[in-house]
Structures are given as C-alpha cells and as structure tokens.
Amino acid sequence: MEIEYSKIKVIGFDADDTLWVNETYFRDAEQEFAKYLSHYETPNKIDQELYKMEIKNLPLYGYGIKGFMLSMVEMAIELSNNNVSNHTISKILEIGKNMLNKPVELLDGVEDALIELSKKYRLIVATKGDLLDQERKLEKSGLLKYFHHIEVLSDKKEDNYKRLLQHLDIKPDSFLMIGNSLKSDVLPLINIGAQAIHVPFHTTWAYEQVEYKQTENKHYKTVESLKKVIEVLS
Amino acid sequence: MEIEYSKIKVIGFDADDTLWVNETYFRDAEQEFAKYLSHYETPNKIDQELYKMEIKNLPLYGYGIKGFMLSMVEMAIELSNNNVSNHTISKILEIGKNMLNKPVELLDGVEDALIELSKKYRLIVATKGDLLDQERKLEKSGLLKYFHHIEVLSDKKEDNYKRLLQHLDIKPDSFLMIGNSLKSDVLPLINIGAQAIHVPFHTTWAYEQVEYKQTENKHYKTVESLKKVIEVLS
Numbered sequence: 001m002e003i004e005y006s007k008i009k010v011i012g013f014d015a016d017d018t019l020w021v022n023e024t025y026f027r028d029a030e031q032e033f034a035k036y037l038s039h040y041e042t043p044n045k046i047d048q049e050l051y052k053m054e055i056k057n058l059p060l061y062g063y064g065i066k067g068f069m070l071s072m073v074e075m076a077i078e079l080s081n082n083n084v085s086n087h088t089i090s091k092i093l094e095i096g097k098n099m100l101n102k103p104v105e106l107l108d109g110v111e112d113a114l115i116e117l118s119k120k121y122r123l124i125v126a127t128k129g130d131l132l133d134q135e136r137k138l139e140k141s142g143l144l145k146y147f148h149h150i151e152v153l154s155d156k157k158e159d160n161y162k163r164l165l166q167h168l169d170i171k172p173d174s175f176l177m178i179g180n181s182l183k184s185d186v187l188p189l190i191n192i193g194a195q196a197i198h199v200p201f202h203t204t205w206a207y208e209q210v211e212y213k214q215t216e217n218k219h220y221k222t223v224e225s226l227k228k229v230i231e232v233l234s
Numbered sequence: 235m236e237i238e239y240s241k242i243k244v245i246g247f248d249a250d251d252t253l254w255v256n257e258t259y260f261r262d263a264e265q266e267f268a269k270y271l272s273h274y275e276t277p278n279k280i281d282q283e284l285y286k287m288e289i290k291n292l293p294l295y296g297y298g299i300k301g302f303m304l305s306m307v308e309m310a311i312e313l314s315n316n317n318v319s320n321h322t323i324s325k326i327l328e329i330g331k332n333m334l335n336k337p338v339e340l341l342d343g344v345e346d347a348l349i350e351l352s353k354k355y356r357l358i359v360a361t362k363g364d365l366l367d368q369e370r371k372l373e374k375s376g377l378l379k380y381f382h383h384i385e386v387l388s389d390k391k392e393d394n395y396k397r398l399l400q401h402l403d404i405k406p407d408s409f410l411m412i413g414n415s416l417k418s419d420v421l422p423l424i425n426i427g428a429q430a431i432h433v434p435f436h437t438t439w440a441y442e443q444v445e446y447k448q449t450e451n452k453h454y455k456t457v458e459s460l461k462k463v464i465e466v467l468s
Contacts, residue, residue, distance in 0.1 A: 060331060060334050060335070061300060061334075061366070062364070062365065062366030062367075066295060066300040066301060066304060067300060069304055070300060070303055070304065070327065070330075073307060073323065073327065074324075074327055077320045077323060077324055080320070082319075082320035082321060082324075083320065084320060085316075086311045086314070086316035086317065086318060087316060089307065089311060089323065090308075090311055090316075093304065093307065093308055096304075097294060100294050100295075101294070130296070130364075130365070131296065131364070131365045131386060131387075131388045132295070132296030132388040133296075135388050149401070152365060153365075154365045154366040154369050167383070
C-alpha cells in the first residue's frame with residue numbers, strides 16, 4: 001500500500017543521530033570506561049553491567065549525559081568492590097565532561113535537506129535528553145534558523161507527543177516525525193494517528209531497539225538518509 | 235508610585251521555593267556532604283569550596299540535582315587530595331538520589347492562592363532545572379490542573395523570558411511573574427516590560443542573590459506569601 005503524505009504540514013525531527021552524531025560518542029565513552037576498569041572485568045561484562053545500571057537509574061535520572069556519568073561512577077564502585085581509585089573516578093568524570101564539550105558533527109546532507117523541506121513545511125525539533133545539553137547542541141549546530149519550535153521532552157512516549165501536538169495546535173494527521181529510533185520516533189507517532197519516516201543510524205542504543213513484531217502492520221517508510229526523505233515526500 | 239495590575243492576563247509562577255520547598259533540601263544536602271568530609275576540612279570551608287565547584291560547572295551542567303551530585307563527587311576527590319573512600323562517594327550519590335526522591339512539600343496557602351487566581355488569570359509555570367525532575371515534582375504536587383502551560387527553562391535571563399512570551403503569544407505588559415528570586419523571577423521581567431511580584435523564601439542560594447543597587451528604581455512589590463499576592467491584585 002502506498003503511503004500518502006499530502007496532508008503533512010509540519011515535520012518534526014529527532015536530533016541525536018538524526019541531525020547529528022551522538023550514539024557513537026556514547027559507544028566511545030563506554031569503551032574508555034571499560035578500559036579504565038579492565039583489571040576488574042572483561043569489556044563485555046563491564047558493558048552489560050553499565051547498561052543495567054543505566055536502565056535502573058533511568059526513572060530517576062532520565063536521558064542524557066549527566067545521568068550517564070552518575071551511572072558510570074556508581075558502576076565503577078560496584079564493579080571494583082569499593083576499590084576503584086579516586087584517579088579513575090576523576091577520569092570517568094572527564095569522559096562525561098568531554099562528551100558535553102564535543103563539537104556537533106552534522107550527519108551527511110542534513111542542512112541541504114532542511115533548506116529544501118523548510119520551503120514547503122513548518123519544521124520543529126522534538127528531542128529528549130538534558131535540556132541545557134540539547135539547547136547547546138542546537139546552538140552549536142547552526143541549524144536553529146530552520147526550526148519554528150524546539151521541544152526537549154523528558155520522554156518520547158505517545159502521551160508526550162500528544163501533549164506536544166496539542167500545545168502547538170497541530171493535528172496528528174498533518175504531522176510527520178523523522179528519526180532514527182523506531183521506539184521513540186516512529187511507533188508512538190503511528191499509534192496516535194500521525195506519520196513517521198525511519199532514518200536509521202548505524203548504531204542504536206540497546207534500550208531503543210524494538211522487536212520485529214512490534215513493527216508489523218505499522219505504516220511507515222524506512223529510508224537511508226534525510227536526502228531520501230525529500231524524494232519520498234515529493 | 236502605585237503599581238497598576240489592570241492589564242495583567244497571564245501569571246507565571248516560579249516553582250522551587252515559590253510553590254514548594256527546595257532550597258532547604260540543598261542546604262541539608264550540603265550539611266550532610268560536609269559531615270562526610272569533616273576529617274578533611276571545616277564545614278565552612280567545604281561549603282565555600284562546593285559552591286565554587288558548582289559555579290565552575292554551571293555552564294556545563296546547568297541547574298538541578300544531577301549537576302549538584304557530580305560537583306559533590308568532584309569536590310570530595312579534590313578536598314581529600316584523592317583520598318576519599320568509595321564508601322563516602324557512594325554516600326554522596328545517595329544524598330542526591332534521596333533529593334530526587336523527596337516528596338513535594340507545598341508552601342503554605344499555595345493551592346488556595348492558585349484556586350483563587352485561576353478564576354481570573356491564565357496561570358503558567360516557568361521554572362529552571364532538570365527537565366525530568368521538575369516534571370516529576372509538578373506531577374507529585376497535584377497542582378498541574380491549575381496551569382495552562384509548563385515551561386522548564388535552561389536559564390531565566392531576559393532572552394529566555396522573551397522567547398517564552400513570544401512562543402505563548404503573550405504581550406509583556408499583560409504578564410506578571412511571581413517568584414522568590416530577584417535575580418531570576420523579578421529583575422529580568424521588569425527589564426523586558428513585564429511585571430513581577432517578589433515572594434521571598436527564607437533561604438536563598440548565594441548564586442541567586444543580588445546586590446541592593448541592582449533593585450533600585452525597579453518597579454515591583456515584595457509580599458510575604460502567595461496569599462498576599464491575591465490582596466495586591468484585587
């Protein structure tokens with residue numbers, strides 16, 4: 001069945017791993033973390049335990065780098081049976097600070113796509129994570145001028161999107177979301193009567209992964225880049 | 235000169251220390267932190283150093299409990315010359331987690347004032363801090379039903395308020411902000427042509443304090459509680 005986009009007036013963009021590189025930095029950070037703790041455990045085990053700690057702390061800390069830093073510190077103490085050195089904990093804090101200070105690396109063709117799409121649609125950003133960190137990245141990205149509205153959400157569930165659309169006075173069937181996460185940027189939108197295009201990034205955080213059966217009978221397209229989105233919409 | 239409130243249509247409320255207790259929990263946390271490090275330094279010195287660390291990290295971490303936790307960990311390592319125990323660092327993480335899990339304690343007469351004011355004005359919340367933490371507190375407070383809009387800001391400078399009023403289509407001269415911080419809730423509003431009422435809380439974070447001369451010739455009232463705001467406005 002062909003998907004019809006003629007009603008779309010507003011396009012929402014996810015930010016991390018849709019407009020710019022993000023997950024790669026977390027993977028690098030996890031590797032660095034594992035290296036510092038390599039005399040206690042294998043990289044694989046450290047990775048698994050850190051992930052569990054993040055998920056345990058997620059309801060309290062939410063998404064973003066600061067919560068990730070706090071989970072790394074807690075995990076280092078636990079993994080080392082209270083033996084991790086102050087030096088290593090300082091290094092862990094440094095990993096996080098470096099992440100917060102990273103320049104923004106736009107994905108290929110992003111600005112061209114925004115220029116093109118902004119001629120025909122109202123564009124907004126809907127991202128989750130630390131408020132300040134996301135605002136800083138948007139500022140650094142140079143992309144702010146293409147967007148009518150920036151919304152940083154504490155989560156990206158159906159209710160969050162419903163509230164956002166209501167607040168901006170956007171009818172669900174005139175809204176298209178574009179993002180790399182099936183769980184956060186695609187499925188909740190389809191479920192509230194909006195549309196979505198999936199633009200995968202090569203790396204996906206385990207927590208964002210969905211099982212194949214959750215995507216069955218869901219009406220969305222997957223394309224390989226923002227450039228391809230323009231072709232799909234025209 | 236009498237202040238005229240007849241144009242006011244929308245009232246914005248700060249949240250922390252205006253609707254509910256907040257700063258008190260930070261003071262308690264700082265005391266607990268100083269106790270854990272008491273064999274390294276005097277409470278007074280620890281307090282001063284922690285404050286300096288928070289201000290140093292503020293541009294990177296922003297406001298809120300997670301940044302405060304990270305600053306406490308960093309300060310403990312520095313103050314102890316890399317000698318603080320893993321046990322103490324775990325205790326520091328626990329201080330922060332307890333803060334995040336604290337029940338919301340409404341200030342006296344807040345709900346009555348909101349009931350009364352919502353009959354005549356559109357009410358919004360404009361608060362800064364961690365997004366998830368502020369949303370959680372609003373949820374726990376039971377006050378959500380009185381507000382048309384909740385905005386969590388990364389900072390409360392003139393530009394942040396300008397963008398907010400523009401986004402909500404509110405004319406500055408029809409907007410009144412109510413809050414406990416002269417620096418964040420009063421002066422920036424006066425400077426952009428809106429109005430403000432100052433409702434002090436007994437404890438103010440050093441960073442939020444302003445010098446007397448900054449408030450000279452500024453046109454705002456100070457009242458002792460939200461209940462008194464109703465009298466001023468009627």
